[in-house]
Amino acid sequence: MTNLLEIRDLHKRYGTVEVLKGVDCAMRQGEVISIIGSSGSGKTTMLRCINMLEEFQGGTIAIDGQEIGYETAGGVRRRKPEREIARQRAMTGMAFQQFNLFPHMTAAANVMLGLVKVKKMGRDEARTLAEKWLDRVGLLSRKDHYPGQLSGGQQQRVAIARAIAMNPKLMLFDEVTSALDPELVNEVLQVIKALAEDGMSMLIVTHEMRFAYEVSSRVIFMNQGRIGEEGNPREMFLKPQTERLAEFLKTSTFN
Amino acid sequence: MTYTLNFAAVWRSFDLLLQGLALSLGLALVAILAGCVIGLITAFGLVSKSVLLRKAAGLYVTIIRNTPILVLVLFSYFALPELGVRLGKIESFVLTLAIYSGAYLAEVFRGGLIAVPPGQREAGLAIGLTEMQIRTSIIIPLMLRNVLPSLGSTMISLFKDTSLAAAIAVPELTFEARKINVETFRVIETWIVASCLYVATCSLLAALMRAVERRLAVPR
Amino acid sequence: MDFGFLDQLWVARIPLLKGLGVSISISLLSIVVGTVLGVFVGLALTYGYRPVQWLVRGYTDFIRGTPVLVLVLASYYVLSTVGIDLGPFQAGVLALAVFCSSHVGELVRGALQSIPKGQTEAAKAIGLTFPQTFAYVLGPQALRQALPAWVNTAAEMVKASTLLSIIGVGELLLRTQEVISRTFMSLEFYFFAGFLYFVINYGIERFGRYVERKTAVPS
Numbered sequence: 001m002t003n004l005l006e007i008r009d010l011h012k013r014y015g016t017v018e019v020l021k022g023v024d025c026a027m028r029q030g031e032v033i034s035i036i037g038s039s040g041s042g043k044t045t046m047l048r049c050i051n052m053l054e055e056f057q058g059g060t061i062a063i064d065g066q067e068i069g070y071e072t073a074g075g076v077r078r079r080k081p082e083r084e085i086a087r088q089r090a091m092t093g094m095a096f097q098q099f100n101l102f103p104h105m106t107a108a109a110n111v112m113l114g115l116v117k118v119k120k121m122g123r124d125e126a127r128t129l130a131e132k133w134l135d136r137v138g139l140l141s142r143k144d145h146y147p148g149q150l151s152g153g154q155q156q157r158v159a160i161a162r163a164i165a166m167n168p169k170l171m172l173f174d175e176v177t178s179a180l181d182p183e184l185v186n187e188v189l190q191v192i193k194a195l196a197e198d199g200m201s202m203l204i205v206t207h208e209m210r211f212a213y214e215v216s217s218r219v220i221f222m223n224q225g226r227i228g229e230e231g232n233p234r235e236m237f238l239k240p241q242t243e244r245l246a247e248f249l250k251t252s253t254f255n
Numbered sequence: 256m257t258y259t260l261n262f263a264a265v266w267r268s269f270d271l272l273l274q275g276l277a278l279s280l281g282l283a284l285v286a287i288l289a290g291c292v293i294g295l296i297t298a299f300g301l302v303s304k305s306v307l308l309r310k311a312a313g314l315y316v317t318i319i320r321n322t323p324i325l326v327l328v329l330f331s332y333f334a335l336p337e338l339g340v341r342l343g344k345i346e347s348f349v350l351t352l353a354i355y356s357g358a359y360l361a362e363v364f365r366g367g368l369i370a371v372p373p374g375q376r377e378a379g380l381a382i383g384l385t386e387m388q389i390r391t392s393i394i395i396p397l398m399l400r401n402v403l404p405s406l407g408s409t410m411i412s413l414f415k416d417t418s419l420a421a422a423i424a425v426p427e428l429t430f431e432a433r434k435i436n437v438e439t440f441r442v443i444e445t446w447i448v449a450s451c452l453y454v455a456t457c458s459l460l461a462a463l464m465r466a467v468e469r470r471l472a473v474p475r
Numbered sequence: 476m477d478f479g480f481l482d483q484l485w486v487a488r489i490p491l492l493k494g495l496g497v498s499i500s501i502s503l504l505s506i507v508v509g510t511v512l513g514v515f516v517g518l519a520l521t522y523g524y525r526p527v528q529w530l531v532r533g534y535t536d537f538i539r540g541t542p543v544l545v546l547v548l549a550s551y552y553v554l555s556t557v558g559i560d561l562g563p564f565q566a567g568v569l570a571l572a573v574f575c576s577s578h579v580g581e582l583v584r585g586a587l588q589s590i591p592k593g594q595t596e597a598a599k600a601i602g603l604t605f606p607q608t609f610a611y612v613l614g615p616q617a618l619r620q621a622l623p624a625w626v627n628t629a630a631e632m633v634k635a636s637t638l639l640s641i642i643g644v645g646e647l648l649l650r651t652q653e654v655i656s657r658t659f660m661s662l663e664f665y666f667f668a669g670f671l672y673f674v675i676n677y678g679i680e681r682f683g684r685y686v687e688r689k690t691a692v693p694s
Contacts, residue, residue: 053377082385090383100378104396104473113392114382148475159378166382258557321676323634325641326648326669334661418542422641429545436548442556446549454540 002065004029004201005050005170011058012045019045020056021225027170027203032196034204034212034233037222038248043205046222047172050203051092052085063091064169090118093163097175099155101147101162107134108143111162119166133161137191153184157191164195171195173204189215209252213237221245264439265448268431275431276452282345282427283414286352287360290413293353294360295395301365312361319358324419327351332423348420356413363409367402368394400471407464411457418453428452480663487654487664494650495671497564501636501646504568506629509575516576517583531580538577543635546570551642567639571632578628586617619690626683630676637672647671 005027012020019042027033035043048054050061052069061068068088070077079085101110111130115121121129134140137157139150147155156176163171173192177185189211196202196215206212212219213233221229221236221244229236229245240246265272300312319327331340332347342350371394379389399406421430432449436442484491519531538546550570554561561569590613598608640649651668655661 051381053380086380086383086385089380092381094381096374096378096381098372098374100372100374102375102378102393102397104400114384117388117392118383146474148473162382317677317680318673321630321673321680322669323637323648323672325637326665326672329648329652330665330669333655334665337662415540415542418544421544429542429548432545433548436552442552446545446553450537450541450545450549453542453545454537457540458536
């Protein structure tokens, strides 16, 4: 059986600065993997390569056996056509640190946009599905509210509904609680936890160590553009094998 | 001062002024609509990743912004025929004003485009929209809301620029006013009435734009 | 462009240069007069008594709602009718100055109002009188704020100076038209005039950018 996600020797440079120096990672259907590490370790960049928000210069990323973003023909590596990349992006869903809801659309319209434009769904069907997912994140009553009328936690839940409604094979969470006031963090984490229990495959970049500990089937510690250590959360957090991880865990707070 | 105000002669020609105003508005409407299309395309050129597109768009904007519109109007009406481009007065003027307004609107739109946070595009990409879909459903609607105030004042100033059509004898408001001035010698009355028509129209346009702004405002 | 044009340009150099001189005089005069007027307009809009504010607001709104060409024509025709005998040059400059004053007025008002209230309060707190506050605190800040836009207004005035050709002032555009009526080289000479205007305005624009960089408060 092929892995859901397979990253091989991923290299990414910004100009001359190499931020990913050969990352390998495989992920099975239904896994929940948290990616931790200090800022600048490359964890967000890695996530953004998976849906081609960042270009990468070396290595391959495959989802369900399909190579993402690039194709190699006759030894020449070239970017796939935009339309193809757009289609591949729809295989993953992403939630952002800054929510990035479309401010001129209601919560329901935010969720519907991709369904109508990308999935070519009829508006009625899209609306029904949007309402179902807004209900799942506990915000059906706010479906006609605009993002500006919602709290940060509510906006992030709508953003998650928007991503998940597209029925992605894999969900990417990029520090989704970092921009939230502390009292709003939990409602968002609860939504993610519920998705994990439903068997959603998820890659979660996070600073919430307790959450990572509780929700993940595996944890990846990124260090200076490489995977520093990985394993199940219990072993990782209780018995770190490397100096770096031990150091990192010491400076992080569990709460 | 032996001059006494007497509006009778001007009122008799009021229809002419109104017709002139209607033509002014018509010229402005067509030119600005075309200008918006030119401006939008140019604005995307100005913020494009391609150096060539940026330079080309920038050159167009710089040339137009630094050339007096009267020179452009005269150039297209009197000089373009030498290049084989023969247009009627009205067509020539509308074309000129469209190209002229395109440059100013491009700057307005550019400002609005760079004010749209990059996260909006990324969120669109993440749900699988193409760049074109992102432009039409997300970036342009947000950009328009950003620029409405300056769009309004640009439109008003372009409407006023239709007065330049008088220089090539297009019978718009200023041309008619000048004609009435010469025919009736009711100089002061004519210009008071003509200015008031312009001022009233500008205020009306401003009020209209404010209404549109309120209408489109994103609730928060 | 062939030798014919260059020959004709050489023949016409004196009237064209004179026209350019007139264009520059028109622009400079209207900018200077318009700016002086405009500063008063701006001060009245910001600090004037209510009735004064309304009056001046009416003035600027009326001027800004009227096309410059209409101001020029009205100034030219109306002033002579009421017995103020100005030539087209003076009437035109007056119209442009009035136009300029409404723009500068708005600039000054905008700049003064953009200064946070705390500045005035801080000045009061250390015991400055209003004239002192204006001279040392508000004025300098407003100047920084308004200067780049003011330079752009100058470019507007150069462009607007072409409108005086319509009332027969012998500035660059009118001289160009006269040359064209003699040589029939409309393409070349309009292009040439347009190029001259472009060079002047582009220079002003660059200068405006420079001023903008210079006046930016270090932060």
